[in-house]
Amino acid sequence: MKEALTLPSIGINPQFITFTNVTMESDKFICVRETSPQNSVVIIDMNMPMQPLRRPITADSALMNPISKILALKGAS
Secondary structure (H helix, E strand, O other), X not given: OOOOOOHHHHOXXXXXXXXXXXXXXXXXXXXXXXXXXXXXXXXXXXXXXXOOEEEOOOOOEEEEOOOOOOEEEEOOO
């Protein structure tokens, strides 16, 4: 095994590195939900891990499709 990256090294606050905030559907994408100071979802493409994509989205959970760039969100209604 080889460590690919650490989430704090790309700007993810350690308080959000929990099972409720981080999803990894495959070895292609990691999604992190951040709730403060503003709600956002960070998408890390493991082909370009040093270029995370941060979007202002409020969701209870987020999951990236492993085949295509489709983001699934779950939220309270």
